[in-house]
Amino acid sequence: MYDHLQIEKKWQQKWRESQLYRVGEDQTKPKYYILDMFPYPSGVGLHVGHPKGYIATDILARLKIMQGFNVLHPMGFDAFGLPTENYAIKNKMQPQGATDINIANYKRQLEILGFTYDWEREIKTTDPRYYKWTQWAFLKMFEAGLVFESYEPINWCPSCKTGLANEDLEDGKCERCGSEIEQKPMRQWVIRITDYAERLLADLDKLPEWETSIKEMQKNWIGKSEGAEINFGAASSELKIKVFTTRVDTIFGCTYVVLAPENELVEKLKSQITNWSQVAEYIAAVKNKTNLERTDLNKDKTGVKLEGVQAINPFNGEKVAVFIADYVLNSYGTGAVMAVPAHDERDYEFAQKYGISIKKSISPAAAIEAPDCYTDDGLLLASGEFTGLNSASARTQMIAWLEKNNQGNKKVNYKLQDWVFSRQRYWGEPIPIIHCAKCGAVPVPYEQLPLTLPNVKSYEPSGTGESPLATIADWVNTTCPKCGGPAQRETNTMPQWAGSSWYYLRYIDPHNDKALVDKAREKYWSPVDFYVGGAEHATRHLFYARFWHKFLFDIGVVNYEEPFKKLKAVGLIIGEDGRKMSKRWGNVINPDEVVAQYGADSLRLYEMFMSPFSDSSAWNTKGLIGVRKFLDRVINITTSTEPDSAVVINLLHKTIKKVADDILDFKFNTAVSAMMILVNAIYNQGGKLSQANYPLLLQILAPFAPHLAEELWANIGQPDSIFRSSYPTPDVNLMKDSQITMVVSVNGKMRASLELPTGISESEVLALALEHELVKKWLEGKEIVKKIFVPDKLINIVIKYTP
RNA sequence: GCCGCGAUGGCGGAAUUGGUAGACGCGCUGGACUUAAAAUCCAGUUCUAGCGAUAGAGUGAGGGUUCGAUUCCCUCUCGCGGCACCA
Numbered sequence: 020m021y022d023h024l025q026i027e028k029k030w031q032q033k034w035r036e037s038q039l040y041r042v043g044e045d046q047t048k049p050k051y052y053i054l055d056m057f058p059y060p061s062g063v064g065l066h067v068g069h070p071k072g073y074i075a076t077d078i079l080a081r082l083k084i085m086q087g088f089n090v091l092h093p094m095g096f097d098a099f100g101l102p103t104e105n106y107a108i109k110n111k112m113q114p115q116g117a118t119d120i121n122i123a124n125y126k127r128q129l130e131i132l133g134f135t136y137d138w139e140r141e142i143k144t145t146d147p148r149y150y151k152w153t154q155w156a157f158l159k160m161f162e163a164g165l166v167f168e169s170y171e172p173i174n175w176c177p178s179c180k181t182g183l184a185n186e187d188l189e190d191g192k193c194e195r196c197g198s199e200i201e202q203k204p205m206r207q208w209v210i211r212i213t214d215y216a217e218r219l220l221a222d223l224d225k226l227p228e229w230e231t232s233i234k235e236m237q238k239n240w241i242g243k244s245e246g247a248e249i250n251f252g253a254a255s256s257e258l259k260i261k262v263f264t265t266r267v268d269t270i271f272g273c274t275y276v277v278l279a280p281e282n283e284l285v286e287k288l289k290s291q292i293t294n295w296s297q298v299a300e301y302i303a304a305v306k307n308k309t310n311l312e313r314t315d316l317n318k319d320k321t322g323v324k325l326e327g328v329q330a331i332n333p334f335n336g337e338k339v340a341v342f343i344a345d346y347v348l349n350s351y352g353t354g355a356v357m358a359v360p361a362h363d364e365r366d367y368e369f370a371q372k373y374g375i376s377i378k379k380s381i382s383p384a385a386a387i388e389a390p391d392c393y394t395d396d397g398l399l400l401a402s403g404e405f406t407g408l409n410s411a412s413a414r415t416q417m418i419a420w421l422e423k424n425n426q427g428n429k430k431v432n433y434k435l436q437d438w439v440f441s442r443q444r445y446w447g448e449p450i451p452i453i454h455c456a457k458c459g460a461v462p463v464p465y466e467q468l469p470l471t472l473p474n475v476k477s478y479e480p481s482g483t484g485e486s487p488l489a490t491i492a493d494w495v496n497t498t499c500p501k502c503g504g505p506a507q508r509e510t511n512t513m514p515q516w517a518g519s520s521w522y523y524l525r526y527i528d529p530h531n532d533k534a535l536v537d538k539a540r541e542k543y544w545s546p547v548d549f550y551v552g553g554a555e556h557a558t559r560h561l562f563y564a565r566f567w568h569k570f571l572f573d574i575g576v577v578n579y580e581e582p583f584k585k586l587k588a589v590g591l592i593i594g595e596d597g598r599k600m601s602k603r604w605g606n607v608i609n610p611d612e613v614v615a616q617y618g619a620d621s622l623r624l625y626e627m628f629m630s631p632f633s634d635s636s637a638w639n640t641k642g643l644i645g646v647r648k649f650l651d652r653v654i655n656i657t658t659s660t661e662p663d664s665a666v667v668i669n670l671l672h673k674t675i676k677k678v679a680d681d682i683l684d685f686k687f688n689t690a691v692s693a694m695m696i697l698v699n700a701i702y703n704q705g706g707k708l709s710q711a712n713y714p715l716l717l718q719i720l721a722p723f724a725p726h727l728a729e730e731l732w733a734n735i736g737q738p739d740s741i742f743r744s745s746y747p748t749p750d751v752n753l754m755k756d757s758q759i760t761m762v763v764s765v766n767g768k769m770r771a772s773l774e775l776p777t778g779i780s781e782s783e784v785l786a787l788a789l790e791h792e793l794v795k796k797w798l799e800g801k802e803i804v805k806k807i808f809v810p811d812k813l814i815n816i817v818i819k820y821t822p
Numbered sequence: 823g824c825c826g827c828g829a830u831g832g833c834g835g836a837a838u839u840g841g842u843a844g845a846c847g848c849g850c851u852g853g854a855c856u857u858a859a860a861a862u863c864c865a866g867u868u869c870u871a872g873c874g875a876u877a878g879a880g881u882g883a884g885g886g887u888u889c890g891a892u893u894c895c896c897u898c899u900c901g902c903g904g905c906a907c908c909a
Contacts, residue, residue, distance in 0.1 A: 020861085232826050232903080239825065239905055246909080264909060277909090320907080346907045356909045364823095365907055434908055554903075628847070630834065635902085642834065645847050651862090689836070692846040699846090702863085762842050767890035769842050793876090807889055813841050817889045 021654050023618025027726040031133055039740055042137045046543045048089040053080050054523050054583075056552030056560070057095045057142070059515075060121035062106045065128045066600050067608045067622070067638060068592035072551045074623045075589070075632055075687060077134045079549065081722035082682050084135070085746035091544055092135050093526035095142030096122050099150075100515035101179060104446035108478055114446040118145055128610060132619045133725050140529045144518030149525060150448040151469035152535040153517050156567065157440075158451055158462045159574055165211045166440070168460065175203035180443070180484070202306070205484055208441040208450060208511060212566050216241050216433045219565055228585035230633075236557040242434025247418050248353060249427035251276055252331035254338055258287060260330050263352030263432060267421075268413040269359040271402035272380030274370065275340040276330040277322065277356050279349035280305045285325075293327040298343065305345045320346050320369045332357075333426040334417070335403060344369065352432050360392070367392040381410065438563070440514060445478045445487045447512030455499035455506040464500050472512075486510040519560055520567035523547050523582060535576055542578045554588035554633075561586075587685055591635035592626070600638075608638050620724035621647040627687035627723065646691070650727055652698050653720065658735065659707035668753055670700050671712055676749040678719045687723075694720060710735075715747045762813035763788040765797045781808040788814055 034040065053076045058069065073094075080092035098118045107114040122143065129136070142149060160166050178198040220241045223234045246265035253260055260276055278285055280302045292298055301323040322344030329338040346365055347356055360370035360377045370377055381397040383389050396410035405413050421427035441450060451463035451470045463470050473494040475487050488510040489495060499506040521535070527544040528536045552560075561583075568582040593599055594606030601607065613622050624646040630636035663671075674697045681690035697716070701708050708716060714735065721728035721741045732741040756777055761784055763771045771793040775784065785806060788794050794816070801818040808814050 235826055236904055242905085242908065244908070262909080266909080344907095346909095348908070351908045353909095358909085363909070365909075368907095432908075434905090557904075628834090634828090634835095636834065639834070639848075641848055648862095649847085655862090688834095689846085692836075695846055706863095760842075764841080764890075767841085767888090772842065805889070807841090809841060813890095815841080815889055 020651055021727070023620065023726070024615065026730045027131070027133065027614075027619050030726045030729045031130065034133075034740070037740070039742060040135045040137045042091050042093075042140065043089060044540070045089060048087070050544055051080075051083045051088040051090050051549075052544050052547045053083070053090065053092045053549045054526075054547045054551070055094065056550075056556060057097050057519070057522060058125060059097050059100065059102065060118065060125045061102055062110075062117065062121055063602070064121075064124050065610055067610050067613060067626070068600055070129070070132055070610060070622075071592055071626045071632075072553075072589035073129070073134060074132070074626050075587075075685060076549070076551050077132075078623075078627065078687065078722040079682055079685075080135045081725060081742060082679060082746060084742055085718070085721070085744065086679075087745065090135075091140075091526065092137075093140045093142070094129065094134070094136040094138075095140075095522060095526070096125065096144070097515070097519045097522070098122065098143055098145040099447045099513075099518055101442075101444065101446070104444060104478060105179075107446075113474075114478060115145070118143075131614050132610065132623065140526050142522050142525050142529060144448075144522065147469040147471045148530075148532065149522075150518060152525070153448050153513065153521070154451045154463075154468050154470060155465065155535060156521065156571065157513070157517070158465065158468075160210060160570060161452070161462055163570070163574070165214065165570070167209055167211065169207050169209045169439075170204055175201045175205070175484070177201060203484065205443070207439050208452075208509075210438040210440045212438040212563075213433060213435055215566050215569055216243070216435050217431075218569060219562070222565075222569075222581055225581055226584075226586070229583075230554075230586060230588055233554060233557040233561065233586060233588065237562055240435060240558040240562060243431060244433075245429075245431050247414075247421060247427055248430040249357065249421060250333060251357065252333070253288065253341075254329040254331055256288065256291060256328075258284065260284060260341070260355055261353045261427075262355045262357045263430060264357055266359065266362065266410075266414075267417045268396075268399060268402075268405075268408075268410040269362045269380055270332065270334050270357060270417070271399070271405075272359040272361045272378045273332055273337075273339060273357045274360060274376050274378055275342055275358045277342045277344050277347045277358050277369075278325075279347040279354040280343045280345055281349040282343070282347075282354040284355070285343060288325065288328050291327045292325050294323070294325075298323050298325060301343065308345070320344060320365065320372060322346075322369065322373070324373070333421070333424070340375065342369075342373070350436065351434065362392065362394055364392055364394060384409065438566075440517070441511035442514050443484050443486045443510075444512055445472070445475060447514065448472075448517055449488070450509045450511050450513060452509040453497060453499060453506045454509065455502060455504060457504055458499055458501045458506075460509075461499055461501050461506070467500075470508075486512060488512070516560060516563045520563045521571065523550075523564075524568075524571075524577065535571070538576070538578065541576075545577060546579050546581060547583045549585045549587070550583040551587050551589055553591075557588075588633050590630065590633045592629075593635060593637050595638050595640070597637055608640075613643065617643055617647050618650075618726070620650060620727045624650070624691060624723050628691040629688070631688055632685045649695055649698065650724060652702065653716075653724075653727070654731070655706060656698070656701055656713070656716070657707050658710045658713045660710060661707065663709045663712055664704045667697075667700050667704055667708070668712070669756065670697050671715060672749040672751075672753040675715065675719055675747050676754065679746065682722065691723065694723075714744075717741060718744060718747050759811045761811070763791060763794050764813060764815045765794065766817055767815055770794050770797055777811055779811075781806070781810075781814070784808065784814050785816075788816065 055073050055076050076092060080090050083090045103117055104114050107117040144150060176198050220238065220243055223237060244265050246263060247267045248261055248263050251260040251262060262276060289295060322342045325341045325343065328341045330341050331338055358366040360366040360375065361379045362381050380400050380402050381393060382400045383393060383397045399405050399408045399413050405417060418429050449470045449472055451468060453461045453463060455461050473491055475491055478487055495508050495510060497506055497508055498504065524536045524541065528540045531537055564582055568577065569580060571577045572580050594604060596606050598604050598606060610622060621643060625643040628646055629642055674693050677693045678690045681687065717728045717732050718741065729741050758774055759777050761773045761775045762769055763773065771791045773787055798818060804817045804819050806814060806816055
């Protein structure tokens with residue numbers, strides 16, 4: 020047993036005093052930038068799940084430091100946003116005050132775990148010196164035409180009293196509070212992220228070190244689909260009904276056309292629609308539905324036929340019926356589809372219900388029975404000049420036909436929607452725009468940045484949908500920077516994602532007041548070599564950050580097109596009862612208590628040992644005691660003037676290599692296991708280790724258990740920190756095995772094993788095997804058909820099977 | 823429904839160009855030490871049969887490829903994550 024409290028406190032203080040973690044700018048050294056997703060400092064503090072990723076990056080950082088790299092491993096706080104604002108309202112505090120208290124608590128909790136952060140580089144997104152550059156980037160986007168105002172209906176959370184982006188919804192409910200959301204028209208600032216859709220998709224291929232699952236999620240999020248826009252004529256009207264389809268090849272099977280109820284064509288066709296009252300009623304009913312109801316797949320498809328209107332198929336001049344139905348979304352494609360019930364399941368279901376005819380135009384290429392609704396590619400059937408073509412070439416030729424006849428064109432669509440970038444809330448970066456009656460939306464001049472958040476009496480949402488900022492007359496009323504006339508400030512603030520979209524750049528150059536980041540420094544430190552965080556950010560933060568970075572690249576602020584070279588997702592730690600850690604279940608484990616009772620080194624080691632890094636797994640205090648026992652065993656190893664056994668020497672050098680390799684691979688659980696095996700071997704030789712090898716043991720342990728390793732390092736008279744020593748290099752000769760276990764199997768089944776010198780030949784092994792009693796009895800009276808020999812591994816004797 | 827990932831002892835998990843399944847840890851059993859307990863140390867621990875040597879079975883289920891499959895292929899079941907009427 021050792022006094023972890025005393026040791027850990029002592030070294031944390033010494034490291035601070037000696038500025039062990041100060042990050043230098045010596046650009047002649049190779050750099051390594053390791054980044055954690057920075058935390059949101061909530062009022063409840065950290066539970067043991069939060070630091071898991073930080074422990075892993077800290078181990079990697081310490082290894083890299085010992086390997087001679089200039090390591091940047093910073094930490095900061097993503098502090099703007101709703102939770103703090105709501106927390107402040109509830110506790111009758113100012114959001115700024117609540118943030119300061121929460122950050123101080125988080126820092127304290129991080130400090131006791133012994134991380135290598137250089138707090139000189141700390142970032143807070145709420146610091147005006149930081150958000151000056153968030154605002155600056157926004158204005159650059161405004162200048163570049165990427166930002167626009169939109170009056171589209173937005174998702175409105177009646178409980179949070181704020182607008183939400185689609186990204187902030189879960190199952191049509193508010194991600195934060197779980198309330199059902201409503202549709203409410205609201206003036207919003209929107210960023211044209213869709214302009215970058217193609218690059219965000221294509222450049223995923225430049226990220227081989229990202230986990231495929233996260234790349235797949237981003238791909239699905241962008242949702243690219245290639246197809247065609249086709250103009251259907253409207254009978255007895257000049258209007259064109261433009262539809263989008265990925266399956267032009269099925270168009271000869273089109274028996275009706277469907278418009279989204281909100282499609283503006285509906286209003287334009289009003290004069291021809293003979294059942295308008297019925298149509299209007301349907302449109303009104305759809306409007307009242309929440310998105311949740313509308314997108315519920317289990318519900319029946321509904322729609323109304325537009326009596327008096329017909330659409331003309333440009334390929335064959337056929338007139339087909341026109342419907343409105345809420346299964347067609349106005350926000351995707353053209354808000355209109357051509358329906359081919361024979362080859363699309365939704366259309367099939369709808370046609371069945373409304374008695375619309377079903378016409379086959381594709382037959383399966385293989386000789387199989389065609390189902391009523393066949394959705395795969397095949398051969399074209401009854402399709403005029405295109406009959407007999409396969410689907411793929413038909414699509415190419417039919418699009419060419421459309422373009423030649425001016426009836427449509429090739430078109431790529433994305434599910435990705437533009438980024439609603441404003442919130443009607445107080446605790447966010449003010450959007451630096453001034454509204455002038457004469458000049459329109461005018462940017463706040465760059466030299467006036469940062470545009471700071473004013474103090475306000477009440478942080479409660481106004482309830483009208485406007486930000487509390489709107490109530491501060493002397494802040495709102497200003498003069499137009501362009502014409503000098505009276506004007507009003509924008510009162511919306513930015514979403515929480517804004518500050519986190521580029522923070523990794525600021526760590527490189529945190530105090531620069533002339534630029535977002537110095538370009539030479541950025542060239543040296545970027546990109547982030549290793550980024551670690553929760554997979555839940557795959558389609559939000561990670562997507563926005565990639566977009567923001569590409570924009571900064573385009574305007575020449577950064578040198579590289581992608582911000583994060585390697586990405587690893589951290590698995591959750593759930594409660595001992597198998598449920599997510601939450602106050603509600605009373606299963607939260609507080610790291611403060613674990614550190615007090617077992618020490619930070621034990622916590623670090625345990626979280627790395629408990630499961631593969633990216634897997635989620637349940638906390639188990641018994642397992643924690645197991646790694647604490649391991650540390651106690653390390654302490655009890657004594658140094659000796661006697662040489663070590665061959666087994667220990669061999670194992671030590673193998674372990675040096677394995678631990679370093681495993682850290683770089685984020686396979687911490689097997690690294691810890693390898694160290695345990697080594698220590699067990701040392702105990703088998705009496706718990707003594709030679710003076711020459713003892714320091715090596717401490718060095719491989721140091722990244723995992725820094726306090727203890729540092730203490731033991733000092734105990735053997737080392738004057739400087741163990742983290743200023745060089746990570747040991749394994750001796751390849753000492754790692755070599757002189758003996759191997761040769762497996763002898765008969766028909767693939769292990770029957771015996773032989774301890775033999777390495778490099779032994781097949782004939783020698785065979786001779787020994789045939790003599791072996793355990794092998795002999797299986798071979799008696801049997802004919803040997805063949806032998807398979809894997810050098811230094813096994814020999815398999817194959818005999819003829821005679822029942 | 824679609825996309826991705828996964829399923830191994832009582833538990834967490836280990837094992838990759840296909841070659842000893844169950845490393846390491848927890849738990850459990852026994853022993854040493856102790857007046858006793860805790861701690862520590864040592865030994866054992868997949869299941870079945872056997873005192874034992876040993877034999878048989880065994881990596882979610884079924885099939886296949888192979889001298890040999892936890893690993894590769896096909897079908898299915900269950901679980902996790904993401905997306906979801908995207909035309």
